[in-house]
Every structure is written in structure tokens, then in C-alpha cells.
Amino acid sequence: MLRTSFITFIVALTTSSALAQTVPPLHRLQLAGGIGFLSGAGLGDADANLRSATSNDPYRLFATSSELANTTALDLRAAVDLTRRFGLEAHALYGHPELQTSVTGDVENAPSLTAVERLDHYLIDGGVVVMLDELRVAGWQPFAVGGAGYLRQLHEGLLQTEEGHLFYVGGGARRLLTSRNKGFLRGLGARGDVRWNILSGGITVEDKTRNQIAVSGSVFVVF
Amino acid sequence: MRRALTVLAILLCAAPRPAQAYLHLTVSTGSTQTPLKWDVSRVRWFATDRGASGITAAQFQTELASSFATWETVPTASIAFQFVGFTSATPDDDDGISVLGFQSEPDLDRVLGATSFVVDTTTGEIVESDVFFNAIFTWSTAAAGEAGRFDLQSVATHEIGHFVGLGHSALGETEIRPEGGRRVFATGAVMFPISLGRGVTKDRQLQPDDIAGVSALYPDGDFSDTTGALSGRVTVNGTGVIGAHVVAFNPRTGTLIGGFSLGQGGTFQIAGLSPGAHVLRVEPIDDADVDSFFSPSGINVDFQVTLHSQLVVAPSGGASDRFDVAVRPK
Numbered sequence: 130m131l132r133t134s135f136i137t138f139i140v141a142l143t144t145s146s147a148l149a150q151t152v153p154p155l156h157r158l159q160l161a162g163g164i165g166f167l168s169g170a171g172l173g174d175a176d177a178n179l180r181s182a183t184s185n186d187p188y189r190l191f192a193t194s195s196e197l198a199n200t201t202a203l204d205l206r207a208a209v210d211l212t213r214r215f216g217l218e219a220h221a222l223y224g225h226p227e228l229q230t231s232v233t234g235d236v237e238n239a240p241s242l243t244a245v246e247r248l249d250h251y252l253i254d255g256g257v258v259v260m261l262d263e264l265r266v267a268g269w270q271p272f273a274v275g276g277a278g279y280l281r282q283l284h285e286g287l288l289q290t291e292e293g294h295l296f297y298v299g300g301g302a303r304r305l306l307t308s309r310n311k312g313f314l315r316g317l318g319a320r321g322d323v324r325w326n327i328l329s330g331g332i333t334v335e336d337k338t339r340n341q342i343a344v345s346g347s348v349f350v351v352f
Numbered sequence: 353m354r355r356a357l358t359v360l361a362i363l364l365c366a367a368p369r370p371a372q373a374y375l376h377l378t379v380s381t382g383s384t385q386t387p388l389k390w391d392v393s394r395v396r397w398f399a400t401d402r403g404a405s406g407i408t409a410a411q412f413q414t415e416l417a418s419s420f421a422t423w424e425t426v427p428t429a430s431i432a433f434q435f436v437g438f439t440s441a442t443p444d445d446d447d448g449i450s451v452l453g454f455q456s457e458p459d460l461d462r463v464l465g466a467t468s469f470v471v472d473t474t475t476g477e478i479v480e481s482d483v484f485f486n487a488i489f490t491w492s493t494a495a496a497g498e499a500g501r502f503d504l505q506s507v508a509t510h511e512i513g514h515f516v517g518l519g520h521s522a523l524g525e526t527e528i529r530p531e532g533g534r535r536v537f538a539t540g541a542v543m544f545p546i547s548l549g550r551g552v553t554k555d556r557q558l559q560p561d562d563i564a565g566v567s568a569l570y571p572d573g574d575f576s577d578t579t580g581a582l583s584g585r586v587t588v589n590g591t592g593v594i595g596a597h598v599v600a601f602n603p604r605t606g607t608l609i610g611g612f613s614l615g616q617g618g619t620f621q622i623a624g625l626s627p628g629a630h631v632l633r634v635e636p637i638d639d640a641d642v643d644s645f646f647s648p649s650g651i652n653v654d655f656q657v658t659l660h661s662q663l664v665v666a667p668s669g670g671a672s673d674r675f676d677v678a679v680r681p682k
Contacts, residue, residue: 244659289665
């Protein structure tokens with residue numbers, strides 16, 4: 130039933146695509162959903178140190194190095210084009226990456242290993258979209274984005290939450306695949322996004338910002 | 353009230369000592385272990401009116417006051433002390449007052465100091481606690497320490513840890529010396545049972561393991577809400593390991609806090625941890641004598657040092673779900 134409805138929807142859009150509009154109309158809500166890739170991020174190094182009896186240097190019990198592993202992610206986005214040049218977007222991402230801490234150099238030769246846990250990783254953000262229509266190729270309209278948002282990470286078992294924030298810049302391209310001038314649904318399109326996230330807070334070892342690349346592909350509908 | 357004289361001598365050894373995490377002193381009441389603790393708003397203490405090895409009674413009292421203040425000023429713990437005065441009583445009398453003083457114990461030639469208690473064996477309340485410092489050693493009160501002399505304030509800080517109800521921590525690394533005793537490489541707690549050595553003043557300052565221990569015993573403010581605990585079980589070939597030393601390391605804070613698998617079937621709980629993910633390391637007690645920590649009955653030291661393959665999370669204001677740490681036999 131659901132499949133039939135979807136096909137009907139596609140056909141309905143296709144049959145009215147004669148206008149061949151390739152960018153979403155102004156002031157119309159665009160909702161996008163897709164999947165993406167979220168790169169890992171180094172979280173920092175930390176040594177487990179005791180106090181040396183004979184010097185002021187720490188006595189290392191073992192060393193650790195932590196990172197957030199690569200992961201796939203679900204990507205949701207809402208956007209509105211305010212003008213032919215500028216738009217606004219809100220975005221949410223969910224991933225389930227591993228937090229990996231490699232433990233090495235144990236003073237009593239315990240075998241080195243990488244200790245892991247699974248996180249629930251959420252990004253909720255919003256920003257400005259700048260359309261670069263002059264660079265359009267084959268109907269694909271490039272754009273640049275920038276904004277800020279909220280980072281929420283839940284440790285395995287959902288027992289502990291850590292929060293932070295992010296800034297991002299990036300870009301991508303989008304194209305309406307089909308559109309029509311009337312009705313509730315005005316179009317269907319595809320877009321690809323690449324973003325550079327600068328994360329602070331959340332799960333980390335060193336209180337420094339981390340860089341993360343997010344790549345996603347989405348299908349969007351225009352209302 | 354059933355009150356019994358229970359003398360628990362907790363010794364700080366002059367010889368090198370081992371490493372481990374915090375441990376609360378307990379009394380057995382039936383099948384349960386009741387922690388020893390003071391149940392008064394301000395613990396009163398006396399100093400003996402005799403100095404030793406060039407240290408006057410006034411200098412002795414000053415050093416003790418600094419050590420008491422070190423424990424009293426732990427922001428997450430609520431215990432307070434009051435110096436009452438000098439006394440001619442000795443630190444080994446069951447006289448209803450807590451006395452700290454020098455005492456010559458030539459037979460205890462590896463013991464810098466010891467703490468004893470009178471406790472209510474029903475409630476675990478400490479009624480009296482005495483501490484002696486062995487006058488056969490040479491002592492120092494110099495701010496930076498003195499070569500060849502044990503730092504009085506460092507040893508006093510350790511003994512006062514016992515005085516409030518803490519046992520020994522196993523956070524440390526040592527080796528056995530051919531001539532006897534142990535050589536200490538490093539420690540991670542004031543409550544480690546072997547001194548860092550002559551001239552070293554590092555034990556004047558509490559470590560995270562010490563702070564977690566006293567805070568868990570006398571929690572203040574929002575300590576219980578802002579820290580978390582790890583609950584687990586150590587096993588070897590599926591069987592619980594009793595007496596394993598379990599150390600939790602938080603990479604974010606850099607803190608090491610330990611505990612022991614002393615529960616039924618090798619269970620453990622380490623409280624007072626900063627919330628977040630921890631690396632767990634499990635080791636046998638091999639850096640000091642087992643009886644430095646607890647009764648050696650049933651303690652298993654025949655397994656390999658093991659790092660747990662999972663990061664384990666201490667949730668704020670709660671405890672982790674119970675997990676197993678499997679170690680391999682030696």
C-alpha cells in the first residue's frame with residue numbers, strides 16, 4: 130500500500146515536470162532525508178600516571194589515545210529559500226559511532242588493546258544557505274552553508290549524556306528532479322552535502338575543538 | 353549498645369609499598385560489612401606532650417593540624433576535627449580520647465606509624481582512635497623535606513586517613529628488594545601502605561583515590577549526585593575472583609581510582625568517579641602483602657594483569673549496569 134502511494138506520488142510529480150524547473154521555488158518548505166558518512170575525530174591522549182618516588186616526573190601506568198570512529202549517519206534537513214541567493218536550513222543528524230580508546234604501554238605488560246563503547250551521537254543545527262546559481266552545471270545548483278548547532282552524545286546504555294556545540298561550514302549541490310506548480314507537493318529533488326564540523330564539548334579527552342567531516346546524500350520534497 | 357574494644361592496627365611501612373585503590377575499613381555484623389566511621393560533627397583529638405628525634409611537641413601538633421586540615425578541606429567530604437590539647441596519655445590506651453603521639457617501637461622496625469580504634473561493633477561507629485608514630489625513625493618537619501628523614505606531615509596524613517576510616521589503597525608499583533622489604537617506584541594514593549621514602553613530601557597532598565574514599569564515607573553537598581559508580585565482577589574461567597585490584601581511569605580527568613573485588617562471587621563497586629567513560633585495569637595484589645589490605649583468606653592473586661575490552665561508563669548520580677571483567681590465569 131505504501132509502495133503504491135509512493136509510486137503514485139512520483140508519477141504525479143513526473144507528469145507535471147514539463148516545466149523542468151531545477152531549483153526549488155522560493156518560500157517553499159523543503160524536507161530532506163538521507164544517509165551520510167561522519168568521519169572520525171581524534172579526542173586526545175591521556176596517560177594514567179602515578180607519582181614517582183624518586184623524581185617529579187610522572188610514572189606512567191599506561192597510555193591512552195581516544196577517538197570517535199567513522200560511522201554512517203541518518204540525515205534530516207528542512208530548508209527554505211528566502212531569495213534566489215539566500216536560504217535558511219535546519220538540520221539533524223544521528224549516528225552510532227564507537228568511542229575507541231587504545232591502551233598501550235602497560236607497565237606490567239598487560240596486552241595492549243582498544244577499549245570501545247557505542248555512542249548515540251546527535252547533531253542539531255541551523256544555518257544560512259548561499260545559492261551559487263552562477264555555477265550551476267547540468268541543472269545542479271551549488272550552494273555554500275554555514276551555521277552553528279548543538280551536540281548531544283549519549284554513552285552506551287544511555288546512562289550518561291554529554292553536550293557540546295558545533296560550528297560548521299560546507300557546501301553541496303542540489304537539483305529538482307521533478308516539480309509542479311500546484312498541489313501540496315511541489316517537487317522532488319536530490320542533494321549532496323559536504324560539511325566541516327568544528328565540535329567543542331561533548332565527549333572528549335582534551336578540552337580542544339575537534340574537526341569532523343560529514344558527507345551525505347539526500348532526497349528532498351518541496352511543499 | 354554493645355560496645356567492644358576492637359583494636360585494628362593499620363600500619364604504614366617504612367619499606368616500599370604497593371599500589372591499590374581506596375578501601376573502607378569495616379566490621380563484620382553477621383553477614384554484612386559495616387564501614388567504620390565517626391558519627392560526630394567534629395572529631396576531637398589530643399597530641400601527646402612529648403616530642404621525638406628533635407621535634408618538639410608544638411612542632412608535632414602543628415604538623416598534625418596541617419594533616420587534619422588536608423582531610424577536612426576536601427570539598428566533597430564533610431568531616432571536621434578539633435584539637436583539644438596536649439596530653440600525657442599514650443596513643444595505646446583505651447581511655448576514651450583519641451591521642452596521636454610518638455612512641456618508640458623498636459620491634460616494629462619497618463613500621464613508621466599505626467592507627468588503632470575502639471569501635472561500636474554493632475554500628476561501626478568509631479569511638480576512639482589512636483595513632484602512634486614510631487620514634488625509632490628520624491623525622492622531619494621541614495617544608496621541603498630533609499634527606500634521610502621521614503616527612504612527619506606526609507606520614508600523619510596517611511595515618512589520619514586511617515583515623516577517619518580508610519584502609520589501604522593498592523595504587524602503586526613496587527618490587528621486592530633482595531635484602532627484604534619492597535622498593536616503591538610510584539604510588540597513586542596517600543593511603544598506599546608503603547612510604548614513598550625518606551625526604552619525600554608528596555604524601556602531604558591527597559590524590560583522587562584518597563578524595564573519593566573519604567568522600568564516599570562522608571559525602572558532602574552534591575557529591576553523590578555529581579559522581580558515579582562502576583559495578584562489576586571479576587572472573588577467571590567463569591569463576592569469581594576475590595581480592596582483585598580494579599582500577600578505573602578516566603582519560604578526560606586523568607584520575608585513577610581503584611577498588612577491590614571483595615563482594616560475593618568477585619563483585620566490586622567503585623564509587624566517587626567523575627561521570628563518563630573509564631578504562632578498567634585489573635591486577636592481582638602483588639605490590640604489597642595481601643594482609644596490608646584485608647584478611648588474606650580466599651584472595652586470588654594467580655591471574656594476569658588485564659585491561660578490560662570495553663569502556664565502562666559511570667553515570668552521574670548512579671551506578672553502571674553490572675558487567676563482567678574476565679581475566680586469565682597466570
